[in-house]
Amino acid sequence: MRLLRLFRxxxxxxxxxxxxxxxxxxxxxxENQDAFLMRTRDRLFCVADGMGGGDGGALASQWTCxxxxxxxxxxxxxxxxxxxxxxxxxxxxxNRKIREYAxxxxxxxxxxxxxxxxxxxxxxxxxAVCHAGDSRVYRFRGxxxxxxxxxxxxxxxxxxxxxxxxxDRAMKxxxxxxxxxHVLTRAIGPERELKLEWxxxxxxxxxxxxxxxDGVHDMLSDEQIAQMLGESGTPDTLVLRLDDxxxxxxxxxxxxxxxxxxxxxx
Numbered sequence: 338m339r340l341l342r343l344f345r346x347x348x349x350x351x352x353x354x355x356x357x358x359x360x361x362x363x364x365x366x367x368e369n370q371d372a373f374l375m376r377t378r379d380r381l382f383c384v385a386d387g388m389g390g391g392d393g394g395a396l397a398s399q400w401t402c403x404x405x406x407x408x409x410x411x412x413x414x415x416x417x418x419x420x421x422x423x424x425x426x427x428x429x430x431x432n433r434k435i436r437e438y439a440x441x442x443x444x445x446x447x448x449x450x451x452x453x454x455x456x457x458x459x460x461x462x463x464x465a466v467c468h469a470g471d472s473r474v475y476r477f478r479g480x481x482x483x484x485x486x487x488x489x490x491x492x493x494x495x496x497x498x499x500x501x502x503x504x505d506r507a508m509k510x511x512x513x514x515x516x517x518x519h520v521l522t523r524a525i526g527p528e529r530e531l532k533l534e535w536x537x538x539x540x541x542x543x544x545x546x547x548x549x550x551d552g553v554h555d556m557l558s559d560e561q562i563a564q565m566l567g568e569s570g571t572p573d574t575l576v577l578r579l580d581d582x583x584x585x586x587x588x589x590x591x592x593x594x595x596x597x598x599x600x601x602x603x
Contacts (some may be wrong), residue, residue, distance in 0.1 A: 352461040354602030357572045363588040371550050371593035374402040379409035379562035380456030382595045384472050386411045386550040388392050389447030397435050397449035397526050404431040405453055417457035435526035446589055448526025466536045471521040473554055477545040484565035492518025542601040552592030556583045572598045
């Protein structure tokens with residue numbers, strides 16, 4: 338099942354924002370356990386990649402996006418700090434919900450990654466990124482692609498160690514070829530204590546943000562993503578080009594992306 342959604346030129350704020358999302362089961366998997374949230378009006382965007390037996394992974398990702406949707410309730414339009422606090426508490430609640438459901442169903446493992454982008458409702462030039470797991474948030478600015486998140490995986494952790502302490506052993510263990518490299522070190526659901534990573538960022542006219550599950554960045558290199566995001570075209574055209582490239586590369590997993598384009602100010 339494929340789903341492409343487009344919301345264009347909604348202008349309640351100073352900066353224009355266009356957002357496009359696409360999710361796909363891929364060419365190998367039979368079930369799509371990814372989910373996404375795209376609230377252009379309220380400037381909330383999320384991608385979640387579920388894991389677990391039975392219906393566990395799909396429910397975990399859906400519950401996570403649903404919990405973050407609460408951040409945009411009419412009586413919850415505070416500043417960025419308040420939105421971050423609400424999101425933090427909402428994700429703690431869904432972490433408990435996932436654990437309780439997994440225990441009831443006797444699932445050995447149930448959980449989801451999360452990559453969340455939220456704008457300050459009073460200042461379009463400020464935003465925050467929250468993540469756990471290996472779903473990512475990229476920023477494309479001035480022709481340069483920057484990864485705003487860190488993969489919470491064994492491979493990601495070892496690669497960061499290798500940067501500080503260059504060693505063949507760390508590099509080999511952290512390489513994508515190693516099956517352990519994709520094992521998550523953080524996620525929503527598996528652990529009693531939820532560990533999220535937050536980062537505040539500045540936003541500029543012309544910025545583009547890509548939130549995606551690992552089904553995207555496992556198939557495409559950062560260089561390929563940067564090249565396609567730098568090409569001319571509307572946001573929906575760019576997302577469909579990424580989609581074509583992922584499928585051409587094999588689309589071995591579910592893949593989901595939310596592309597957010599920031600326009601000029603008045």
